[in-house]
Amino acid sequence: MNRFIIFCLCLLAGINSWGQKNTLDYFLEQAVTNSPLLKDYQGQLLSFSLDSQIIRAALRPQVNGISINSYAPVIHGYGYDEAITNGAQLSALIQVSKDLQSNKTIASKIRDLQIQGKSITNTSKISQQDLRKAIADQYIITYGEQLQLDFNTHITDLLVGEDSLLRKLTRDNVYKQTDYLSFTVTLQQQLLTNAQLNIQYVTDYLQLNYLAGIMDTLTPALQEPFLSISSMTSDFTNTIFYQQYVLDSLKLVNDRSLIDLTYRPKFNLFADAGYNSSLAYLPYKNFGTSVGVNLTIPIYDGRQKKLQYSKIDIQERTRLTKRDFFLQQHQQQIMQLMKQLKATEQLISQVNKQIRYTEALITASEKLLATGDIRLTDFILTLNNYFTAKNLLAENYVSRLKILNQLNYWDR
Numbered sequence: 001m002n003r004f005i006i007f008c009l010c011l012l013a014g015i016n017s018w019g020q021k022n023t024l025d026y027f028l029e030q031a032v033t034n035s036p037l038l039k040d041y042q043g044q045l046l047s048f049s050l051d052s053q054i055i056r057a058a059l060r061p062q063v064n065g066i067s068i069n070s071y072a073p074v075i076h077g078y079g080y081d082e083a084i085t086n087g088a089q090l091s092a093l094i095q096v097s098k099d100l101q102s103n104k105t106i107a108s109k110i111r112d113l114q115i116q117g118k119s120i121t122n123t124s125k126i127s128q129q130d131l132r133k134a135i136a137d138q139y140i141i142t143y144g145e146q147l148q149l150d151f152n153t154h155i156t157d158l159l160v161g162e163d164s165l166l167r168k169l170t171r172d173n174v175y176k177q178t179d180y181l182s183f184t185v186t187l188q189q190q191l192l193t194n195a196q197l198n199i200q201y202v203t204d205y206l207q208l209n210y211l212a213g214i215m216d217t218l219t220p221a222l223q224e225p226f227l228s229i230s231s232m233t234s235d236f237t238n239t240i241f242y243q244q245y246v247l248d249s250l251k252l253v254n255d256r257s258l259i260d261l262t263y264r265p266k267f268n269l270f271a272d273a274g275y276n277s278s279l280a281y282l283p284y285k286n287f288g289t290s291v292g293v294n295l296t297i298p299i300y301d302g303r304q305k306k307l308q309y310s311k312i313d314i315q316e317r318t319r320l321t322k323r324d325f326f327l328q329q330h331q332q333q334i335m336q337l338m339k340q341l342k343a344t345e346q347l348i349s350q351v352n353k354q355i356r357y358t359e360a361l362i363t364a365s366e367k368l369l370a371t372g373d374i375r376l377t378d379f380i381l382t383l384n385n386y387f388t389a390k391n392l393l394a395e396n397y398v399s400r401l402k403i404l405n406q407l408n409y410w411d412r
Contacts, residue, residue: 024139024225027212031135032128034213041124048117055109059101066093066272086278093274100267108257115254119247125240133409136225137402138211142204143222144398149197151390155383156194159187162369169372179376186380227404229341236330239411245323252316259308263301268294330410341403344396351393358386 032038072085163183170180205219236242270292277286361382368374 022220023223024136027135027139027208027214028132030214031131031212035128035131037127038124038131041120041127044120045117045124048113048120052110052113055106055113059099059106061096061098064095064097066095066274067091086280088279089277090279090283091274091276093272093276095270095272097268097270100269102261102264105261105264108254108261112251112254112258115247115251119244119251122240122243122247126244129240129409133405135208135211136227136405138204138208139222139225140398140401140405142201142208143225144394144401145197145201145204146222147394147397148391149194149201151394152190152194152197152387155387155390156187156190159183159190159383162366163187165370166376169370174372175376183376183380186383225401227401227408229404229407236327236410241326241330241410242323245319245326248319249316252312252319256309256312259305259312263298263305265298266294266296270294334407334410337403337407341400341407344400344403348393348396348400351389351396355386355389355393358382358389362386 068089068091070085071088072080072082074080074082074087166175166180166183169175170177202219205222206217209216271290273289275287277283365374365379365382369376369379
């Protein structure tokens, strides 16, 4: 009994896990998880955190071992001037040095890394948004083909069911042989269409797996993607697309601050202790220590500072031009998409109305068909109109989902 319960639980768990593998959310999750580009961005963020630690580590005292050992012989009066070389030098020192940087300098360097990190984070979000849009588009395409395949399979079953009846009525001379042949051609064409749709469906399904990084060749039926229009009244300046222009502005401001800090005086403290000798006089007494400070004061750099400011000004003007153009394009695109969405939904409504009329006509025609009170060519024409309307409905349904996906892409 216990084994039976365990088996049932495992079976239910398998069914649930299988059901989760044919939804849009599943493919989106797998694509984000498997994307090497997004993992690369995560690695870059970790690298920036290490750079920040390196800056702080460089502010601590630096300890180095220094050893200089040389011998400059003078042979028969020929050789280096001993006043310069001391003839020989032997040194073994431990040196401690420390850069003295202001808190403002340190803060600017850290801020530069933080801005770069935020920029990478924002770029990663945009890449994730692009990936999600691509996966959703492919899912919608594949789901649309699944709708067409299901519909055409239903129509094929209907035609196959009518075929036996029409064959009998043709043998009874209710319908002409040529009319029945026309019906048979329609049936064969429908079978070919089904085969072609099935190939395309499997191909696009495997492409969906490929884009999401899923190693699987199975093609279970996809669930309907429920997409709704997001609130387009939200402030676009809060989106990740606009945020990149904000981060670029912050970086330029910080770059200007870093230029200013470059022209401040720089201090470096040092101290050493050890052995340093020319071996010329009492070398055993040449153990000692020294301390000092290095000072660098910029005086003139050939107007480099002004030129660097000019470069930043050019970059800022370029940034503003790109931002304003992007805002204009975004607004125009949203208006176009909303107009397309409205037109598509109106067309879907009209096509649904036509389908309802056509279905009623087919139902009535089937009754007349059994008694021979309708021409077979008229019945075939009604079926063709039904095929066309249903395919048009599927195409516009897919177009509507794509428009919604595009609108949601810009609004997130």
